[in-house]
Amino acid sequence: MKTPSKANGSQAATKPNWIATSSKKMEAELVAKYGEPQRARVQRGLHQVSEFWRTEDGDAGVFEDFVRTNFAGDAAALDTMFNRYQRLLEQLDGHMHEINREFSQQSDLDAGAVLAFDEIFAGYDPSAHVVDDFFANKLAFIVLLNFPLTTLDQRLHDGPSWSRRQWAEARLAQRFDKRIPADVNLAISQATAEAGQYIAQYNIWMHHVIDAQGQRLFPPKMRLLSHWNLRDEIKADYADAQNGLAKQRTIQQVMERIVTQTIPEVVVDNPGVDWNPYSNEVKPAAEKDADATKSEPISDAREPDTRYATLLKTYLASRQADPYSPTAPTLIDRRFDEDREIPEARVKAMLEQILTSPLVVQTAQLIQSRLGRPLEPFDVWYNGFRPGSKYSEAELDEMVSRKYPTPEAYQKDIPNLLMKLGFAPDRAQYVASNIIVDPARGSGHAMGAEMRSAKAHLRTRVEKTGMNYKGFNIAVHEMGHNVEQTFSLNDIDYTLLQGVPNTAFTEALAFVFQGHDLELLGLPAPDARAQAEKTLNDFWGTYEIAGVGLVDMGVWHWMYDHPQATPKQLNDATVQIAKDIWNRYYAPVFHEKDVVLLGIYSHMIDALLYLPDYSLGHMIAFQIEEQMKKAGAIGPEFERMAKMGRVTPDLWMENATGKPVGPEALLEATQKALAANSQK
């Protein structure tokens, strides 16, 4: 499963040549001083320090003095060191975060114009150089000399029997498990920023996409960003009884042209040309709805693999970090072993469990019967599973705006809302006192604190006429984040374990709150039918994105296996991988082979192997939701879960639900939803 690093050079090559001799000498000296039982710790510490020590950190004399001075040779010294590091790092993280929060306040809050310099403040990160500084002043080396670096394997196999203090020590050491030179980090951020730019400008002007008869199916000025808006237009077109199907087929054709890079370069983000994506013919625009953006001659010359050249650059930049990350020496390892902390083989198995579930065929049959036609490939984005509501959006808006005319009104009501969710009055008051409500410029977000003396911020959108239902629904979600953030920082035993294993967990907890928003308004909970529809919608979405995740994984392995590849070769390989995954898991359902749609996601180009997270997120959300249902009252269960902190996802989930992370809860809920549907 692991692709070995093919990166040039290795850490060992740059190691000072005296370091092995000095380490031997210091091992003997420290064991003589602190006793034989310390030998294993001494050896480990010396190995960890020498792994990162560079010539500019000092000569043999400096190294030996450093080790002599900073090795904590007994339990009391180690306790003191641990406690002070924990306290001071909380202060560092907390204050850095406060600076970031203040600096981005003008752009985050509804507080008047954002001036040019405000944007520079918002983009500045004072903590960017902390790890470099800590290696330079040797605070990082002191951690490496005294606390254990761990592999994911150790955290998975030994972690469940570690004490909480051992977990906190492991997280402390992990802060310094790589020492990536500033120019390498810069190269990575430049490559991903460039990829982000490429993605952000990839618009298709839909009024200029014409069919074989020269008809324009889409309205003037409609400009869709790939892939998000193209996909969402496919979803919206289910409601268009007249032209929906033709539109959906056309968009599929556009997407395939993008993936294969047979799209004419001149049509990208250009309303100056008309394009028939079936014949691939390009002509000057016969209708004008916006000014042409390109002056180059109109031709059907294809985009010259720019999509894959851009992806390749992010790979080449990421690979430069490999030699400086000894416990996770490829980007694939860093994503799975460090960010997700679930081994790649297990993630793959979970995705395949969804993709090969017999429930897929049953759900597909249900969709087919609702559509009244055989499925077509774009139906991976079917969106007809809808909970429905007894109340219109306008009625809900009316209720919400009366209740919450201002952000302050919402702030005041938080303890009451939390009690409705089953929190005891004192816990509700306590959490509410740790949340500050601010008026958001955008739709809303939650910003937790990073030190106990600071508070979590709930940013919510309130119109002049008061909060509307959409804003309330989002505010309830963000409040879920804030409650998690408060418990997992303020009520945890070690601040080094602050937080949750990864974003999927905090999102799952926030969804629990959001799913009860109607009850918080005093309305009845969604009924069984609405819940079944929501489950089927989530299941179908997971089925779709699981294949996309496998394509992303396959492409990154291919790049590591072919480090000299050209953009054209990467194009061919990606198309083949997308077809293979489609043929294995989707062709049996859609009865069409060699479809390349799974390669359309923009994240594949700029997000460095992020796509498998979506499926994991759905699975985790169902596991937590199911546990909440079992427990009855949300409040105490939520608090119990959130206080586990940042251990591995499996250990967190074992503690929360008795089982590791897995798709079973989602599959069970889907089975029930399908059964309920067939009984109607």
Ligand SMILES: [Zn+2]
């Ligand atoms: Zn969220």
